[in-house]
Amino acid sequence: MKTQLDLFPETLTTYINKEGKVVSNSLILNKLKGMLHKNLLQIIRQQLKYVPEAEQELNIKLLFSVYTAANGAKKRTPYYEFDEVGFGLIASSFTGEDGARLRWKILKSYEDARKQLAVRDRRYTRAFDKRCPGLIAVVEMTQKDMNRAQIAGAIGKSPASVTYRRHQARHLGLLPH
Secondary structure (H helix, E strand, O other): OOEEOOOOHHHOOOEEOOOOOEEEEHHHHHHHHOOOHHHHHHHHHHHHOOOOHHHHHHHEEEEEEEEEOOOOOEEEEEEEEEOHHHHHHHHOOOOHHHHHHHHHHHHHHHHHHHHHHHHHHHHHHHHHHHHOOOHHHHHHHHHOOOOHHHHHHHHOOOHHHHHHHHHHHHHOOOOOO
């Protein structure tokens, strides 16, 4: 599932993947770079030789897109999905004026996406706080190892209210059981 951060897909350079990370991929980079995708995959594989295998999976993932060929057969085409760190590694092979413009465009896209996610998170937090008043404060203070009496005094509620909110937080997965 890709959540677009841009109203115009032809200008889309980053998206949010299933894990909620801002990423781009080799298919998008291929369109921007104007080269054969197989050649771009070769460049990425070459760059990955210099990265420890354990770290590769954190920043660059090999995925497959399934499509139906003209003869009706299902075919898989490989592509790489990468975060900003992975893009930095790949982009280091693009030189000259065009390479600099491409790096700037995609890095700016990552920054814009992070800003949009921050705005969304603030909006969700405000809505959540309206629906469950005081819950966020109780979670944050609990994580700072404050006891019930300290939290109750800080939020102006009873210790029993703090216990209730901690129970809600555990039920919602905001605190460990």
